[in-house]
Structure formats: C-alpha cells, structure tokens
Amino acid sequence: MLFKIPTSLNSIILKKRILLIGYNYSPELTGIGKYSGEMMEWLCQKGHECSVITSYPYYPQWEVQAPYDKNKYWYLKENVFLEDTQTTIKVYRCPMYVPKKPTGLKRILSDVSFFTSALVLLLYFLFKKKFDLVISVAPTFLSGVLGAFYKILKNTRHVHHIQDLQIEAALKLGMIKSKYIINMLLRIECFIFKHSDKISSISLSMIDQIEKKCKKKVFYLPNWTDNSLFFPLDNKAELKTKFGYHKEDTIIVYSGAIGEKQGLEIILKSAKEFINDKNIKFLICGSGPYQLVLKERANQLNLHNITFLPLQPKDVFNDFLNMVDIHLVIQKANASDLVMPSKLTTILSVGGIALITATENTDLYRLVNSHNMGHLIQPEDENALTSGISYLITNKNLSTLRKNAHIYASQFLSLDYIMQDFENRILLDQSPN
Numbered sequence: 001m002l003f004k005i006p007t008s009l010n011s012i013i014l015k016k017r018i019l020l021i022g023y024n025y026s027p028e029l030t031g032i033g034k035y036s037g038e039m040m041e042w043l044c045q046k047g048h049e050c051s052v053i054t055s056y057p058y059y060p061q062w063e064v065q066a067p068y069d070k071n072k073y074w075y076l077k078e079n080v081f082l083e084d085t086q087t088t089i090k091v092y093r094c095p096m097y098v099p100k101k102p103t104g105l106k107r108i109l110s111d112v113s114f115f116t117s118a119l120v121l122l123l124y125f126l127f128k129k130k131f132d133l134v135i136s137v138a139p140t141f142l143s144g145v146l147g148a149f150y151k152i153l154k155n156t157r158h159v160h161h162i163q164d165l166q167i168e169a170a171l172k173l174g175m176i177k178s179k180y181i182i183n184m185l186l187r188i189e190c191f192i193f194k195h196s197d198k199i200s201s202i203s204l205s206m207i208d209q210i211e212k213k214c215k216k217k218v219f220y221l222p223n224w225t226d227n228s229l230f231f232p233l234d235n236k237a238e239l240k241t242k243f244g245y246h247k248e249d250t251i252i253v254y255s256g257a258i259g260e261k262q263g264l265e266i267i268l269k270s271a272k273e274f275i276n277d278k279n280i281k282f283l284i285c286g287s288g289p290y291q292l293v294l295k296e297r298a299n300q301l302n303l304h305n306i307t308f309l310p311l312q313p314k315d316v317f318n319d320f321l322n323m324v325d326i327h328l329v330i331q332k333a334n335a336s337d338l339v340m341p342s343k344l345t346t347i348l349s350v351g352g353i354a355l356i357t358a359t360e361n362t363d364l365y366r367l368v369n370s371h372n373m374g375h376l377i378q379p380e381d382e383n384a385l386t387s388g389i390s391y392l393i394t395n396k397n398l399s400t401l402r403k404n405a406h407i408y409a410s411q412f413l414s415l416d417y418i419m420q421d422f423e424n425r426i427l428l429d430q431s432p433n
Contacts, residue, residue, distance in 0.1 A: 141192065
C-alpha cells in the first residue's frame with residue numbers, strides 16, 4: 001500500500017526553489033510567453049519560490065514593447081507581486097537581438113544573443129543558493145543548454161519543455177539549408193536531452209517525434225486555458241455593438257501571431273468571395289513581421305470587408321472572443337503537425353465555433369474530430385476555407401459544437417488540472433517513467 005502524504009504536510013514538502021529559462025514570458029499576450037508566465041504564477045501561488053531568466057517582451061510584434069524598450073540594451077530585475085497570494089516572482093530580463101524581419105539566419109542570431117546574455121546571469125546564479133529545479137522552455141532550444149549547464153554544475157534537476165519543434169519547423173519551412181548548421185543543432189539538442197531529468201511537450205504527435213530522437217519517455221504537458229478568465233457569454237448581439245458592429249453582422253476572426261507559417265493569405269482570398277455581403281466582416285487581430293504584407297495585399301484587392309486590429313488586451317479579451325461568430329485557426333500544411341495552436345485553447349473555453357485547418361494524419365485533426373468540437377478543413381485550400389465559412393454561416397444548428405468545445409476545455413484544458421498534474425509528477429517525481 002502506498003503511503004499518502006498528508007495534506008497539511010504536502011505544501012511544506014512541495015515548496016521548491018524553481019528557475020525558468022526562456023526568452024518568451026509575461027506580459028506577452030499570446031504564444032509561449034503567455035503560458036510560461038501563467039505556469040510560474042501558478043507555481044508561485046502554490047508556495048514555491050520562483051525566479052525567471054527571460055528577455056524583454058517582443059512577441060508577436062517582433063519589437064520590444066513599451067515601457068521595456070527604454071531598457072532593452074541592458075539587464076533589468078523585476079519583482080512581480082501577485083496580490084492574490086501576496087507572493088513575488090523575481091524576473092531577470094536580458095538584452096536580446098530582435099530582428100524586425102526574422103529570417104532564418106536572423107532568428108539564429110537572435111537565439112544566440114539571448115543564450116549569451118542569459119549565460120551571464122546563469123554564471124551569477126552559480127554563486128547563489130541552489131535552485132531545486134530548473135525549467136528550460138524551447139524555443140529557443142538553446143535555453144535547454146543553459147538548463148543542462150546549471151544541472152551539471154549545481155547537481156540539480158532539469159526539465160526541458162518543448163513548445164515548438166524549432167529545428168524541424170525551420171527545416172520544413174526552408175529557413176535553414178546548411179547541412180553543417182543542421183547537424184550542429186541536432187548535436188546540441190542531443191546534449192540537452194542527455195542532461196534533462198524530464199522532457200515534456202504539448203501534443204502527442206510532437207511527443208512521438210521527440211521520443212524517437214531522445215530515446216526517453218516524454219511527459220505530456222499540454223497548453224491550458226484559465227476557465228476563470230475565459231468562459232461563454234450569452235449576450236453576443238450586445239457585445240457586437242460594444243465593439244462597433246451591428247447585431248446582424250457575422251464576425252469572422254483570426255487572432256494571434258501573423259507570420260509566414262500561418263498561411264494567412266487564404267483569408268484574403270475568401271474575403272474577396274464575400275465582398276458583396278455587407279454583413280460579413282473579417283478581422284485579423286495581432287501583429288508580426290507578415291502583417292504589413294497582408295495589409296498591402298488587402299489594399300491591392302480593395303478588401304473593405306477586412307479590418308486589421310492589434311491583439312486585444314486581457315480585460316476585454318473574453319468579451320471579444322464571445323462576440324466572434326467564426327474563429328479561424330489557420331496554419332500551413334507543413335507546420336500543422338509541429339505546433340498545437342495556443343489560440344485554440346481560449347476559443348474552446350468560450351465555446352467558440354472554430355474553423356480549423358489540419359490534415360487527417362495530425363494530432364490536431366484527431367483531437368478535434370474525436371470530440372466533435374470544431375469544423376475541419378484541409379490547409380492551404382482557399383476553396384475549402386470559403387466553403388467552410390459558408391457552411392458555418394448558413395448552419396443554424398451549431399449548439400453541439402459549442403457545447404462540446406466548452407466541455408472539453410473545462411475537463412481537459414483547465415490550468416489547475418494540468419498544472420496540478422505537473423506539480424505532482426515533476427516536483428514530487430510521481431511519474432511512472
């Protein structure tokens with residue numbers, strides 16, 4: 001019979017000193033930074049002593065955001081106070097090269113610049129009290145090198161969490177073509193795997209690919225949603241008026257990073273098909289290096305039914321998501337099995353109708369199809385996107401999709417549910433591997 005730790009002692013035993021290393025972090029509103037920030041806030045609220053080595057918030061704009069842009073060339077220490085639990089996270093921000101137009105080579109230089117400046121901080125931490133656990137977050141996978149160094153030199157535990165298969169994505173998108181560079185990156189990755197006590201990732205298909213390389217069991221740590229912040233509302237017509245639209249308008253939205261791998265050009269082509277219907281409105285919300293290209297093409301096509309907006313702030317984001325009639329979750333085919341779209345978690349939590357591009361052999365397709373919580377189409381197919389939008393506009397019986405989406409998010413994507421499992425299996429080391 002297994003001995004059960006009493007609840008009263010559990011918090012004492014579990015209290016750890018934790019260091020997270022990764023160049024994306026709060027207050028970034030989307031992507032990896034959002035999840036890393038929420039992870040550390042959750043751990044801190046549970047009583048752990050948390051510190052972070054990161055850079056200045058730049059994603060998805062690919063430009064350091066105010067007010068941090070004033071200090072971006074030097075180091076900055078922040079004490080982030082959490083009012084709910086009266087606790088503090090120590091955040092150490094490092095200078096990093098942030099290219100306005102991130103090509104393959106420039107991204108490598110960006111990663112190396114963070115690695116170099118973060119290494120300086122890590123050397124400083126070597127002379128301080130030891131952290132019980134260091135969590136490195138990829139991308140950049142070079143964060144894993146820093147985590148491995150700290151593990152080796154301080155004899156502590158290292159968890160390498162993979163949000164994106166960075167090397168594979170770069171290869172498939174043609175961003176790196178040098179065989180020498182590719183082989184060097186793969187050798188560095190092997191070093192990280194060797195010196196990781198645990199490796200985790202966000203989707204089952206990604207885990208399959210990682211396990212083939214690292215020859216270890218990989219822990220499933222999916223992206224989550226905070227159900228206390230994102231939930232269904234039943235005043236859609238009122239919300240449309242709040243955001244400046246008419247009650248009878250159909251609002252179709254893509255919200256998230258605007259980059260090459262999303263393949264957002266097909267939105268413009270679909271918008272052209274609906275140009276004569278004045279009640280159908282397309283919104284592209286976000287920022288990124290590809291935004292200006294899309295804007296220019298939309299202007300050339302005279303698409304007056306498309307509006308470009310920045311990412312919506314947290315305090316209105318739940319209202320904004322509930323206002324939308326159709327949420328577009330779009331990626332190119334060659335990237336669709338490498339990334340589990342982070343935007344999908346919040347869409348599901350509000351019971352949103354998601355139109356999702358995914359090929360049948362991907363983890364994303366199987367997940368959505370098995371739970372009947374979104375409408376699936378083939379990637380990079382403008383006719384499929386237009387047909388999918390038409391189907392969802394004319395179909396008046398979408399309550400099942402909405403219900404299934406919200407149920408799945410509530411049961412399987414809850415922040416508390418996922419992070420409690422992480423705490424038990426990583427901090428208490430209760431994992432079966």
